[in-house]
Amino acid sequence: MKRLFPLLIGVLFCVSLAVPSFAQKTDLAPTPPMGWNSWNHFGARIDEQIVRQQAKAMVTSGMKAAGFKYVIIDDTWAGKRNAQGFIEPDKKFPNMKALGDYIHSLGLKFGIYSSPAAKTCAGYTGSLGHVQQDADTYASWGVDYLKYDWCQRPSTLAAMKTAYEQMHQALLKTGRPIVFSLCQYGWFAVWRWSASVGGNLWRTTGDIEDNYYRMAEIGFSQVGLSKFAGPGHWNDPDMLEVGNGGMSEDGYRTQMSLWSILAAPLIAGNNLAKMTPYTVQLLTNPDVIAVDQDPLGKEGYPVKQEGPLQVWMKPMADGSKVVGLFNEEITTNHISVNFDQLGIQGAARVRDLWLRKNLGIFKSKFGAWVPGQGVVLVRMWPVKK
C-alpha cells in the first residue's frame, strides 16, 4: 500500500490535468443560467439590430440587475461556409464580433445556436463536418454559451453521445469558457448522461408553446428528474413564454413559480423592448429569482397531489422550504399542506413570494385559495424551539 500510494497520487494528478475538473465545469453554471433567447418571440425574424435592442433592454428594464445575463441568438443566423469551410453569418448579422463586443460592453454574455446535423431545425447551415472550426469561430466572436440542437431523427444513443462529446471537446479546445446547452428534446433519458458529455443544461422535453396547457404539461412532467440537477448541470424544461401574450397573468406566474422550484434555466423568450410593467415584475421579482438561483441547487419535487391540485417543494440552502400550491383547474380551489409532508417539525414563519409579504407564523399546516390555472408561492422557515 505504501508503494502504491505515490503512484495513486501521480495518476490522480495526471488525470486532473488531462480532464477539466468538475469544479471548472460547475463554475460555468453554478446556478441555473438566466438570459434571453430570440426563438419564442422572434423566430426567423431576428437580426443584429433586434439583438442589440434586446440586449440594451435587458439592462434598462432591470432584468440585468435581477440576474439575467445571456443574450442568445437562436436558429436562422447561420449563412454559408467560405472556401476554407468557416461558417459565415447570414446577411442579417453583418458583424458577429462587433455584436459580441456590444453585448459584452453592457456587462452581458453572448450566446449562439447550432446543430450537429448538416442543417439546423429551420434549415440553416449546421456544424456537421466542421465542429472544431465552428467552435473556434464562436470563440473568436466572443461567444459564451452554445445551444446545440439535434435537429435530426432520434438515431442511436451512441451516435448522439458522440456528437455532443465532439462539440464539448471542441469547445474545451478553444480555451474559452462556453456554457454548453444540449437540445435534443429529452430523448434517451438525456438527464442520465448529459453531464458526462459536458452538458451544463439539457432540454428534457419537446418545445414549449405560449399556452397554459403545454406549459403545464411540460412543467408538471418533470417529476423524478430532480436528482440529476445540481450546480453546473441543470434540467431544462425549455424557455419562458412570460410576456408573449398567450397566457393569463396567473398562467405566467405559474411558469415563473414552477420553473424556479425546478431550478430551471430562466431564459426569457419575449420582446424585452416592449414589456408591460406587469411582465417586468413577473420576470424580476427578487424573492422568486432567489428560489431559482439558490446556491444549494436542489431541484424541487411534488409532495402532494390531488389530481390537478398539486403541492411542490424546493429545499433551500438556508434550511427554509419553498412551497408552490398549484391549481390546474380553471376555477379557484383551496389547497393545503401539512408541515410533516414538507419535513418541517413544529411551526414555521411563512412569506408569500409574489405578494412579497410576511404572513406570520403557522403552527402545523398552511393552506390558501389558489386561482384557476394559478399558484400561491410561499417560503417557510422552521421556527426554532
Ligand code: GLA
Ligand atoms: C427546435 C428547438 C427550439 C428552437 C428551434 C429552432 O425546435 O427545440 O428551441 O431552437 O428548434 O429552429
